[in-house]
Amino acid sequence: MxxxxxxxxxxxxxxxxxxxxAYSLRRVAAQIEIEPSYLSKIERGLQxxxxxxxxxxxxxVLEEDPDVLLALGGKISEDLKRIIKQRPSLFAQLIRExxxxxxxxxxxLVREVRDGNW
Amino acid sequence: MITLNQNQxxxxxxxxxxxxxxxxxxQRTLRIPDNDKVYPLPPGLGNFPLVHVDDxxxxxxxxxxxxxxxxMPMYQSEAMWILxxxxxxxxxxxxxxxxxxxxxxxxxAVTGAPHTNGLHxxxxxxxxxxxxxxxxxYCVKKGMIRQFVAMPxxxxxxxxxxxxxxxxHGGVQIVVYPMKAEAYxxxxxxxxxxxxxxxxxxxxxxxxxxxxxxxxxxxMMAAGGQAQSMGLAPGGRMxxxxxxxxxxxxxxxxSKCSRCFVHIANSLTWRExxxxxxPHRPPTAVQYADYGLPWFDYYDENLKALSGxxxxxxxxxxQALSQLKGEPIDNxxxxxxxxxxxxxxxxxxxxx
Numbered sequence: 143m144x145x146x147x148x149x150x151x152x153x154x155x156x157x158x159x160x161x162x163x164a165y166s167l168r169r170v171a172a173q174i175e176i177e178p179s180y181l182s183k184i185e186r187g188l189q190x191x192x193x194x195x196x197x198x199x200x201x202x203v204l205e206e207d208p209d210v211l212l213a214l215g216g217k218i219s220e221d222l223k224r225i226i227k228q229r230p231s232l233f234a235q236l237i238r239e240x241x242x243x244x245x246x247x248x249x250x251l252v253r254e255v256r257d258g259n260w
Numbered sequence: 261m262i263t264l265n266q267n268q269x270x271x272x273x274x275x276x277x278x279x280x281x282x283x284x285x286x287q288r289t290l291r292i293p294d295n296d297k298v299y300p301l302p303p304g305l306g307n308f309p310l311v312h313v314d315d316x317x318x319x320x321x322x323x324x325x326x327x328x329x330x331x332m333p334m335y336q337s338e339a340m341w342i343l344x345x346x347x348x349x350x351x352x353x354x355x356x357x358x359x360x361x362x363x364x365x366x367x368x369a370v371t372g373a374p375h376t377n378g379l380h381x382x383x384x385x386x387x388x389x390x391x392x393x394x395x396x397x398y399c400v401k402k403g404m405i406r407q408f409v410a411m412p413x414x415x416x417x418x419x420x421x422x423x424x425x426x427x428x429h430g431g432v433q434i435v436v437y438p439m440k441a442e443a444y445x446x447x448x449x450x451x452x453x454x455x456x457x458x459x460x461x462x463x464x465x466x467x468x469x470x471x472x473x474x475x476x477x478x479x480m481m482a483a484g485g486q487a488q489s490m491g492l493a494p495g496g497r498m499x500x501x502x503x504x505x506x507x508x509x510x511x512x513x514x515s516k517c518s519r520c521f522v523h524i525a526n527s528l529t530w531r532e533x534x535x536x537x538x539p540h541r542p543p544t545a546v547q548y549a550d551y552g553l554p555w556f557d558y559y560d561e562n563l564k565a566l567s568g569x570x571x572x573x574x575x576x577x578x579q580a581l582s583q584l585k586g587e588p589i590d591n592x593x594x595x596x597x598x599x600x601x602x603x604x605x606x607x608x609x610x611x612x
Contacts, residue, residue, distance in 0.1 A: 255262040255269065256314055257519045258328030260366070260433065 146214045151185040153204045174199040191215030262436075264330060267307040269434070271358070271518050277441040279356040281347040282389060284434065286310070286332055286522070289396075290545045291339040292407055293591050294496035294579035300599045301396065301498065301556040304343065304609050305542055308332045311534060313523065319533040320523075320539055321489075327431075329521030333530035333538035334490055336408035337578065337589050341396040341408065344389040344407075352448040355390040355426075357439040359505070359512050362387065362395055364408070364492040365420025365429045370399045370570030372423065377517075379437060381509045384566055386437075388505050391563055393604070398494050398564070399502045401568040404482035407495035409578050410524055418491030422575050425552045430491035432522040490524035493578045499557065501565035549594040556608045557599045 158165040171181040174196055183189040191197060197215050201208035212219050218226075226233045240248055263270045265283075271278040287304035310330045313320055320331070334340065342362065346355030361368065366375040373384045379386050387395060397405035398419060411417035413430040421427050437468050439447075527538045584588045602608060 252263050253312075255264055255312060255330055255520055256328040257262075258326050258427070258521065260327045260521050 146191045146211075146216075147185045147187040149214055150200060150204060150211070153206060154185075157204065170200075170203055173203045175198055191217070194219060262520050264310055264312060267310050269310070269330070269520060270302065271436045271440045273516055276438045276516055277356060277444060277514060279347065279349045279352070279444070280358070280438045280441075281356065282358045282360075282436065283345045283347075285343050285345075287341045287343050287394075288539060288542050289339050289341055290542050290548050291337060291409055292496040292498060292545055292591050294577045295591065295593050297593065298404055298497045298499050299555070300596055301500065301558060301608060302339075302341075302545070302548070303554065303556065303600075304426055304607075306539070308334070308340065309536075310522075316533050316535070324523050327521040327523065329431075329523060331523045331525050331530070331533065333527055334524050335527050335538070335541055336410060336412060336490070337497060338410050338542065339407050339579075340410070341394050343394050344387075344392060346364045346390045349448075351450050352444075353451050354448040357507065357511075358389050358442060359437040359439075360389060360392075360440075361385060361433075361435040362438075363433040364398075365413075365418050365424075365431070366433055367419050367423050369395065369397070369419075369572075370566065370569065372398070372419070372569040372575075374424070375433060375435075377435075378514050379509065381505065383569070384505055386505070388503060388507070390604070391503050391506065391560065393558065394608070395502070396498055396500055398572040399566060399568045400494070400497075400573040400575075402565050403499060404500050404568065405498050405500045405502070406575070406577060407498055408492045409495035411493040412524075412526065413429060413489045413491045417493040417578055418577055419493060419572070420491055423571065427491070430489040431524050432492065434520045434522065436518045437548055438513050439507070439511055440513040442509070443513070447507070447511070466587075468600075488526045488529045490526055493581075494523070494572070494575050495578050501558075501560075501563070502568075503560070503563040504566055506563065518569070544590060544592075545594045546592050549596060552597065554600045555596040556602050558602045558608075560604055569602045 154165050154170055163169065167182055168178045168209070171178040174197060176192065180189065184192060189220055194212065197211050197217065198208045201211045209219065261272055268283045268285040271282045271284065286308040288306050288308055289302045289304060292299040292302055310332050313324050313327070313329055313331055316331070317325060324331070347356065348355045363369060363375040368375055368385045370387065371383050373385065393599065397407040397539070400406050414427040416422070418427070418430065418431060525533060530538045579589060579591050
């Protein structure tokens with residue numbers, strides 16, 4: 143599985159090829175309001191992934207899907223936690239049932255507007 | 261099947277054809293004055309929020325649960341129009357044709373007849389998309405509609421009450437039939453060229469505000485208690501053509517249909533049911549015109565217009581009835597200035 147630090151470093155360096163100044167370690171760290179040395183340690187795997195807010199800010203700067211970065215960082219966003227907490231056993235069962243389902247089948251699993259008697 | 265995605269109803273028939281996808285959304289707009297003038301098309305001011313009736317099982321009246329469907333908030337005497345956006349197939353240079361029946365209070369908005377199942381060509385009681393980009397009201401005459409205006413059910417204003425003399429259903433009823441897959445593939449064969457990408461017609465996937473989450477506010481409906489249901493009534497005159505079906509009636513697959521009952525809640529009822537505030541009131545037509553903002557005209561010279569329904573033309577408008585009742589509504593005339601001319605695929609939006 144991709145390491146969180148490797149993933150964000152690769153992504154930042156790809157963006158740096160496009161715009162060296164905007165995606166320097168220092169500039170990215172400043173944009174997400176952390177110290178450059180802390181970001182460097184995260185990228186090298188010397189520090190665990192940061193908190194949810196910082197990961198979401200990092201996703202925005204690196205043009206990444208926040209849910210993907212959160213998952214790589216071993217976290218679940220607060221809104222998903224709230225949804226799961228409402229019906230924990232049902233959602234746990236649902237996710238286990240879906241784990242091997244192909245993407246197109248998951249995408250078809252959507253909620254219909256119920257039609258009644260009129 | 262019908263799903264709700266960011267305040268749009270998405271109708272699809274994956275069992276018929278993968279291209280058979282259509283979205284409908286309900287556009288907030290200004291109410292045009294009701295006088296001698298036939299007004300151009302007012303703008304779209306964004307989607308109304310939509311929620312599943314089933315998300316508010318404890319808050320809605322039993323009758324709404326029986327109907328299923330969705331809930332939409334409207335202020336009394338607020339207007340709306342329905343935008344149809346079919347998903348365009350670049351491979352076949354067309355969107356998948358669908359026939360759409362729109363009723364208000366189970367009265368067909370094209371013919372004025374009570375809602376029936378199936379499609380009827382004489383008189384035509386449905387719209388065809390692509391071709392018909394939107395519907396703003398009741399088809400009263402060739403090239404002219406009377407705007408959909410929300411009024412409380414039970415006060416005699418709605419088309420349903422004027423025609424059936426009962427305040428029974430309210431809301432909007434939508435039924436969609438797809439074209440037969442065989443007809444679609446015959447009429448729109450694959451274009452034999454390299455396709456670099458596809459595009460969608462305007463409005464498809466446009467982000468709207470998210471529906472509010474299931475609310476905590478409880479409105480215990482007393483046994484037999486009635487939330488304030490709203491229906492639609494005819495408002496001012498607007499220039500709009502309802503187009504004749506250009507396909508053969510046998511090209512439609514009437515063995516498949518998707519239906520949805522759209523319940524209209526007034527602002528107070530919406531707040532009590534969902535715990536959320538409805539959108540702010542739209543500007544008046546006078547305010548909008550004073551800002552010099554655009555009005556619209558739509559042309560599709562390849563399509564023929566239906567002649568309109570005398571039954572619907574004979575209905576009394578909200579303005580006329582409100583005068584009779586001695587409770588007149590705001591009806592100041594406006595000068596719409598020049599209009600923006602639109603053709604197929606162009607959007608009709610106003611920033612206010």
